[in-house]
Amino acid sequence: MRKGFNFFLIVFVLLFITSLSLDAQLCQGSLGDPIVNITFGSGSNPGPSLSAATTAYKYFGNDCPGDGFYTVRNNTIACFGNTWHSLTSDHTGNGNGYFMLVNASIDPSAFYLDTVKGLCGNTTYEFAAWVVNVLLQSACNNNGNKPNLTFSIEKTDGTILQTYNSGDIPSQSSPVWQQFGFFFTTPASVSDVVLRIFNNAPGGCGNDLALDDITFRACGPKLTPSITGNANTTVVVCEGQAKAFVFTCNVSPGFNSPVFQWQQNLNSGTWTDIPGANTTVLSKNFAANAAPGNYGYRLTASEIGNAASLQCRVVADPLFVNIVANPVPDANNNGPVCEGSNLVLAATDGTQYAWTGPGNYSDSGTSVNINAVQQAQAGKYFVLVTNSSGCSQLDSTVVQVNPVPTATVSFSSKIICAGDAVQLNAGGGTGYAWSPPTALSSASISNPVASPVNTTQYLVTVSNQFACTDTATVQVTVNERPTANAGPDKTIIKGRTVLLEGSATGQSVSYSWQPAVNLDNPQLLQPMANPTADIDYTVTVSSANGCGTATDAMHVFVFNDIYIPTAFSPNGDGLNDTWKIPALAAFPVFELTVFNRFGQKVFQNKNTNTPWDGMFKGAPVAAGSYVYYINLHQFPGILKGTVMIVR
Structure with a gap:
């Protein structure tokens, strides 16, 4: 009677699962880890050929296989006059991931065959595979042959355990990977089965497909895990906090005598059984010194006779306790800084920053500026750094603001004559740098002697023991010394006048001719002269700003008449x-x-x-x-x- 009841229960569960997804025929309960996961591998093109026993089709080493051929690739590009879709990756989006690219034979036939070993008897499994029709909708005059696949699970002696037909797989406007699958139950004494994929459609124009990711996974009751008091399946704990959690799992009907086992892993590592954790409830305490990491927990379940085999278990979705390391702020500043300069505060390793400091200072940001900082703003600045997980850490940095010197000069401007020198004097610091250094006895002392040729403004940078600086300027105006040129000698006939062509240079100058006789204006630079006899005239150019005088002379020849030798x-x-x-x-x-x-x-x-x-x-x-x-x-x-x- 019990045996009949068990059989009835299994049939009921399978019918229930089937009723949930008649189209996909995929497991609606919980799945185990993949026992078989055929991904075809990854690498550069072309991929390796399959074993001779796997397919009766012939291997083609390039893209675009012909009828009855296949290849293994990580992409296919516009085959047969751009009548195929281009695939740039496998079904997971991996650009290096291989898939099997098939051009069906003219006659319907099986194109994939594999023996799956190590299954558990009396266990329900889900078989699934991903397929894409690579033919364009417009190809073959919009009437291309459509792949039509039969998936068959058989005992090694050929007895069929379960079959599933995909129906016609239509072409799409863009390549669409579809998952096809079904579930089956192994007899008690069967651990090895044969997978056969048969293409029912004829070859010719169309019936071209790609195959990827073939999996076998145990299928059983639905396992619904939760963390008590938390709506999410992942909780975040900041480093240094002691926490306790209770993990529970609700198990739907489906097993006669279920056996439960909690497993754990760290940072997506291997799942391992937790000794003694054999109920649907698991309590876990995390000490304050628990190392940062992502701690995973999941419940596995199987019939009592299959508990020792991982391949027979179904697993719940994992629950995670993510212990997040606190930020390492590394608070710092660009100091010591000089008063009046730009202070920069910086910290790292967070998404939010809250700064506080002297004088009720507050700001936010990974890097903040305080312009024209003053000595009153020196001191300790704190920053609370929070990362994306909400974990915070307080850090501080000490700011030193040094005083600046006050640059002084003994005079701001001075007027000298060309060729003279003047001593400059600056004070207020311990170091001095004059610019430009032109015509200075030294550019790095406080009191250099300046003898510029032209008017020059000198800038002195005064520094103190903290390398802080201030500047001042001195204008040295250079006045030219006067020059005099009485001009060329002149010749006149007595009784006539002549222009004296004097010239001069200098600033603020005056002119005077000697002797003043027979001149219309002896204070003009170019007066008119009408002497009655030969005479020398001397012009004197005088500087009104104290830069001296200059003189020059010329001669006027006076002829009584024009004498012509005979x-x-x-x-x-x-x-x-x-x-x-x-x-x-x-x-x-x-x-x-x-x-x-x-x-x-x-x-x-x-x-x-x-x-x-x-x-x-x-x-x-x-x-x-x-x-x-x-x-x-x-x-x-x-x-x-x-x-x-x-x-």
């Missing part, structure tokens, strides 16, 4: 060798021309009053009389006459 003897004896008319210098514009008795021009002089040496075209002219013609372009106008050359 003869000369260019014989090289040093006497009367040239014909020269000095008074022509009194005429700025004139033209002198000499002709021989044939009317040929043998000499000409315009405006420069160069004497004639009796030569023409490099050869001496013959002795005799020559006619001259002088145009003065002013009174008395044209002068004519003859000059005799005596050899």
